[in-house]
Ligand SMILES: O=C(O)c1ccc[n+]([C@@H]2O[C@H](COP(=O)([O-])O)[C@@H](O)[C@H]2O)c1
């Protein structure tokens with residue numbers, strides 16, 4: 001049973017938004033998804049028009065994985081990228097600057113000596129790397145809960161945001177996500193495994209075999225979301241799930257990114273049913289597991305740009321579309337006022 005009483009987005013504001021949208025100077029329904037998003041934002045903010053989306057914040061959850069050998073890139077890239085985020089030179093930092101969003105990086109489980117980075121980066125650290133899920137549990141007893149609580153705390157720290165975006169950085173995390181989505185939805189490894197950073201041929205077959213072995217090892221432990229995170233997940237996945245649940249509790253809209261945030265969302269929805277009403281899917285990733293997870297959550301991506309970077313980069317791209325959705329309901333004239 002869930003101990004999270006997730007509020008429902010305001011149905012009266014949604015109804016008022018639909019009525020206003022239908023009265024704008026345009027053929028009925030002609031602004032398509034923008035109309036749907038305008039009504040969604042109105043319900044989330046409980047007011048028509050919704051507030052401007054001025055304060056957009058990305059939190060990149062960084063961690064290493066015992067299955068990092070299934071990536072096209074070496075494990076050390078995770079730690080190196082944390083420094084790139086801090087230097088403002090990552091993909092998401094550059095793209096976030098384009099839409100005026102901030103980027104924070106949180107090291108939950110990077111396998112490095114982080115003694116020279118600011119404390120605020122490592123203050124929620126759970127461990128150095130997670131277990132190789134084909135041979136051992138990802139997390140020790142209690143760590144999934146601790147990481148989940150860390151993610152909740154981070155969302156609380158960022159609760160001044162108009163929109164929150166979970167980002168991710170972790171070599172090997174698409175292997176973990178594939179296993180988690182397969183376990184959550186009862187799918188075979190071959191249907192969920194994707195190229196990640198770019199594996200193909202024999203490497204893709206090995207990645208699929210690792211996911212299949214992990215699923216076999218964790219058989220029977222998928223029902224409870226925290227047990228699933230312990231067996232097959234990671235500290236970052238648990239923290240991102242906590243971040244998503246806390247955002248929903250605080251009625252802060254979230255734009256999900258790629259495979260990682262969709263995987264965390266699937267677990268978070270099991271922990272806090274109804275929380276998914278506070279989340280939008282920012283974009284469609286190339287990873288098959290993301291498509292399965294979003295379908296199960298009932299979420300349709302706003303954009304499909306063929307992105308597979310992660311970091312929150314795709315979600316950030318959806319912000320101008322959301323601002324456009326707000327602008328139509330805030331600024332367009334009414335049919336009733338036509339001369
Ligand atoms: O967001 C996505 O859908 C996505 C798809 C493929 C790769 N990534 C990023 O690449 C890393 C994981 O890929 P891999 O091949 O190392 O498992 C991790 O840092 C993710 O942020 C992200």
Ligand SMILES: Cc1cc2nc[nH]c2cc1C
Pocket residue numbers: 073077081168169170197309310311
């Ligand atoms: C360079 C690099 C940057 C990334 N950002 C997210 N995942 C990544 C993987 C690699 C390899």
